[in-house]
Every structure is written in structure tokens, then in C-alpha cells.
Amino acid sequence: MADKPVVVVGAGPAGLCAAIELKKAGAPVVLLDENDKPGGQLFKQIHKFFGSREHKAGTRGFDIGTGLLDESLRLGIDVRLKTEVVGVDPGLRVWAVEDRGRSYLLEASRLVIATGATENALSFPGWTLPGVMTAGCAQTLVNVYRVLPGKRVLIIGSGNVGVIVGYQLMQAGAEVVGVVEAAPTLGGYGVHTAKLARAGVPFHVRTTVARAEGGESLERATIVGLDDSFKPLPGTERTLEVDTICLAVGLTPSVELPSLAGCATTYVPELGGRMPLHDEYMRSSVEEVYVVGDTAGVEEASTAMEEGRLAGIHAAWSLGYLDDAAMEAGAAETRRRLDALRQGVFGKKRFDAKSRVLEESHNR
Ligand SMILES: Cc1cc2nc3c(=O)[nH]c(=O)nc-3n(C[C@H](O)[C@H](O)[C@H](O)COP(=O)(O)OP(=O)(O)OC[C@H]3O[C@@H](n4cnc5c(N)ncnc54)[C@H](O)[C@@H]3O)c2cc1C
Incomplete structure (x- = not known):
């Protein structure tokens, strides 16, 4: 003993x-x-x-x-x-x-x-702007402190954490403008992914975030398509108006x-x-x-x-x-x-x- x-x-x-x-x-x-x-x-x-x-x-x-x-x-x-x-x-x-x-x-x-x-981070131009955070951070804000981190959210990473947090932000009143996934297929369980898909959230596979921009805080994000070697494909950039980026990258x-x-x-x-x-x-x-x-x-x-x-x-x-x-x-x-x-x-x-x-x- x-x-x-x-x-x-x-x-x-x-x-x-x-x-x-x-x-x-x-x-x-x-x-x-x-x-x-x-x-x-x-x-x-x-x-x-x-x-x-x-x-x-x-x-x-x-x-x-x-x-x-x-x-x-x-x-x-x-x-x-x-x-x-x-x-x-x-x-x-x-x-x-x-x-x-x-x-x-x-x-x-x-x-x-x-x-x-x-939680893993991802560095890209503008990643230190207020409004860019990990998905777990957003989940803590909304579910523990009852604070909505933003109104228009882009999720990076389609695994369970990304899609679950995306759905919870939607339930709390935010708009999820998209889920970006670098791999050719989505990563999360179907039961969680389907909740966002049914709500009309667009999923972008073979895509990543190229940069984030804004003044005092995040105002927009540019996403870009990827080739088979995960290199950005010229001419595929799209800019989205967002005030929050949630990084759910493992x-x-x-x-x-x-x-x-x-x-x-x-x-x-x-x-x-x-x-x-x-x-x-x-x-x-x-x-x-x-x-x-x-x-x-x-x-x-x-x-x-x-x-x-x-x-x-x-x-x-x-x-x-x-x-x-x-x-x-x-x-x-x-x-x-x-x-x-x-x-x-x-x-x-x-x-x-x-x-x-x-x-x-x-x-x-
Ligand atoms: C954002 C996010 C969302 C998730 N969503 C889901 C989900 O929907 N469903 C699911 O099944 N799993 C989910 N997971 C995974 C799941 O939560 C974890 O697998 C599970 O919580 C792991 O349990 P744990 O006890 O190992 O670690 P944790 O739950 O992380 O607990 C670790 C504890 O250790 C404490 N701690 C750490 N370092 C120290 C230290 N030095 N001194 C003292 N205390 C310390 C922390 O405060 C914390 O309380 C999620 C994980 C994250 C990060």
C-alpha cells in the first residue's frame, strides 16, 4: 500500500x-x-x-x-x-x-x-489578425463564455472538430460561409458533416487559405485551389468577406x-x-x-x-x-x-x- x-x-x-x-x-x-x-x-x-x-x-x-x-x-x-x-x-x-x-x-x-x-496552427499572411483563431478557441468562447466570436465564419479543416464547431457557431447565430479542406475528400464523420451540408454551407476540397486581410481585425480571406502536390493553382483565388477564421487543422x-x-x-x-x-x-x-x-x-x-x-x-x-x-x-x-x-x-x-x-x- x-x-x-x-x-x-x-x-x-x-x-x-x-x-x-x-x-x-x-x-x-x-x-x-x-x-x-x-x-x-x-x-x-x-x-x-x-x-x-x-x-x-x-x-x-x-x-x-x-x-x-x-x-x-x-x-x-x-x-x-x-x-x-x-x-x-x-x-x-x-x-x-x-x-x-x-x-x-x-x-x-x-x-x-x-x-x-x-491545437495545431497554420501560418499564412495575416494569420495574426484578431479574428483568426483555432476552432477550440471559438468553441470555448461560444459554449463556455457565451460569446460569439464573429458573424461570418470560415472554417479551415473539415475534420470532426471543424464541422462540429462550425455547426455550433451556426446554432449560436453566426453564418458559416464555407469549409475549406486541403485533402481531396472531407475528413469528419458523415453525421456531423451532413448538418452543415443540409444548412447549405459550401465545402471546398483541394483548397486552402491563401491570406487574411483587414485593418484592426479580420475583414476578408482569400482561398485558393490546390493541385495534386498541394501547390496553389494559379487563377483559382476567391475572396470571401469574413470576420472570423477557425483553424481546425489537427x-x-x-x-x-x-x-x-x-x-x-x-x-x-x-x-x-x-x-x-x-x-x-x-x-x-x-x-x-x-x-x-x-x-x-x-x-x-x-x-x-x-x-x-x-x-x-x-x-x-x-x-x-x-x-x-x-x-x-x-x-x-x-x-x-x-x-x-x-x-x-x-x-x-x-x-x-x-x-x-x-x-x-x-x-x-
Ligand atoms: C476543439 C476540440 C473539440 C473536440 N470535439 C470533440 C467532440 O466533439 N467529440 C469527441 O469525442 N471528442 C472531441 N474532442 C476530443 C476530445 O475532447 C478529447 O479527445 C478528450 O477531451 C480528451 O480527453 P483528455 O482527458 O485526454 O484531455 P482534455 O479533455 O483536453 O483534458 C486535459 C486537461 O488537462 C489539463 N492540463 C493540461 N496541462 C496541464 C498542466 N500542465 N497542469 C495542470 N493541468 C493541465 C487541462 O486544463 C485539461 O482540463 C475535441 C477536442 C478539441 C480540442
Whole structure:
């Protein structure tokens, strides 16, 4: 049994689920998050999830978040908000800064890193003008702070984040003047893309943004067609009157803390790029450090929750809070749900990519 707590960094869906499993098993756990509210990205997600009932199909992201928060409160988890972790080391020491003031050191028996992902940017002439922002920024403004970032919006990137945020901006009263996609085909799930298509939003494939222009802030964007080598096609430029550009061009796992902890990383384009290696229990190359959720490869909130549970169950077992049978049964059930989530055209790609990560981790 542990005299030090398990420290979970990041109270998004992955970190919350890890902390819940640990606490349920009886392990001491401290959950840290820099935000003033736990839940990570979930509280921005006002749409209903889909899939099967056991994956919360039909439930809105913020309701899933509220359920996890209620459970963590009921269990009495020590959740410390407005607490940024600025450093960790391979000796499992964690440096935390509370409310941008007091800093302190925590010594952990196990560390679970669930710090999510960072949105990618795209640079083009005019990209620093006010009005050009990431899709996640627009989603935070509209769904968390109830502020509409603009009235005429151009979305760059047709993946799920782009089309979901586009639809939510429309619901809040903005006009989406188009979705621009550099690839020859659209990237998001049909169910989300169709909502914008039905509303008459034009989709431009093999197209990118050439420049943004304006005075004090964004006033117009010029888009341009691309050839097979993604080079701009002369004579295809079109200028659109817009006050907002949302960049939805992918997410990259946040690997800063795993790197400081000494975790080995690998490069997996399908999961967002550089990410920490991990085994089938979400254990990194440093045995006492677990990586879960988007940090361990960008997927979805549902997979993040299952990975969190898996790490929580295994970490509790490794400290003697669960016996072998309980750990194996819990892990098998969680993996069954994870496998079910990684099916279909998009899921299969992630399943194959995760399998390569496990293989690389075992071959080290
Ligand atoms: C804009 C956007 C839209 C999305 N839309 C959907 C969607 O519609 N459906 C879906 O299934 N998935 C969606 N996703 C993906 C989904 O939200 C993520 O896969 C899921 O939230 C990942 O969970 P997580 O717990 O790994 O990370 P997050 O939810 O990102 O949580 C990470 C937490 O870590 C905290 N943190 C980070 N660094 C530190 C630090 N140093 N110290 C302390 N705390 C820290 C953050 O404050 C945050 O609360 C979206 C993602 C983004 C960015």
C-alpha cells in the first residue's frame, strides 16, 4: 500500500476516470488541473455523442462531464483546481503552481499524465489578425463564455472538430460561409458533416487559405485551389468577406510532462504526431508513469475515458489495492469497450496505429 498519493495531472475525461478508478479501489489520489473547472474539453461539447449506449450515445458532452464530476465528488477525490503542473521528474516528483502564486512539491507513488492535446496552427499572411483563431478557441468562447466570436465564419479543416464547431457557431447565430479542406475528400464523420451540408454551407476540397486581410481585425480571406502536390493553382483565388477564421487543422499530443518524466516517445501521424510509448495498461516506458487520453495519442473523449479507467485500475493493482483477478477482469472489460470504439473506417485506422505503438513498446 502507498504512503504517497497517486498524482493525476489533468482533470479531463481521461484524468477524471483514472482518479475515479483509483479512489474506488481505495488508493490515495490527488487530481490536479490548471483550469478553474474540471472536465477538460467535455464542457465545450454541447452535441450528443453517438455509438452504443455503453459509450454514452445520445448524451451531450457536458452531461457526461457533470456525471463524472458528481462521481468524483461522491467519492471524495482530492481535486485541486487552478493548479498548473510545471514540472515532473523520473523520481515522480511533481511541481505544482497554485493560482499563479504558491508553488509546492508533491511526491507521488504513481503518476498519471492526462494533459490532453494542443491545437495545431497554420501560418499564412495575416494569420495574426484578431479574428483568426483555432476552432477550440471559438468553441470555448461560444459554449463556455457565451460569446460569439464573429458573424461570418470560415472554417479551415473539415475534420470532426471543424464541422462540429462550425455547426455550433451556426446554432449560436453566426453564418458559416464555407469549409475549406486541403485533402481531396472531407475528413469528419458523415453525421456531423451532413448538418452543415443540409444548412447549405459550401465545402471546398483541394483548397486552402491563401491570406487574411483587414485593418484592426479580420475583414476578408482569400482561398485558393490546390493541385495534386498541394501547390496553389494559379487563377483559382476567391475572396470571401469574413470576420472570423477557425483553424481546425489537427491536434498534437501534449508530451511536455511525459518527456520531463523520462518517457520514451514515438511518432504516429494517425494519432497526432509525437506521443509517449505505452503498453496495453497505458504504462509508459517509465514503469510508474501512465499516459492516457489525448496525451497518449489523439482520439476522442470516449476512448480517453476508457484509457483513464485502464490506467487507474492497473495503477491501483500495482500498489496492492486490487488483486490479480480484479485487475485482469477490469482491464479486460475496459479493453473490450476500447476495441469496440476503434471500429469502422476511422476507428480501424486508430486501432492499427495503437497496435503499432504497443508493438514498439514491447520491442524496446
Ligand atoms: C476543439 C476540440 C473539440 C473536440 N470535439 C470533440 C467532440 O466533439 N467529440 C469527441 O469525442 N471528442 C472531441 N474532442 C476530443 C476530445 O475532447 C478529447 O479527445 C478528450 O477531451 C480528451 O480527453 P483528455 O482527458 O485526454 O484531455 P482534455 O479533455 O483536453 O483534458 C486535459 C486537461 O488537462 C489539463 N492540463 C493540461 N496541462 C496541464 C498542466 N500542465 N497542469 C495542470 N493541468 C493541465 C487541462 O486544463 C485539461 O482540463 C475535441 C477536442 C478539441 C480540442
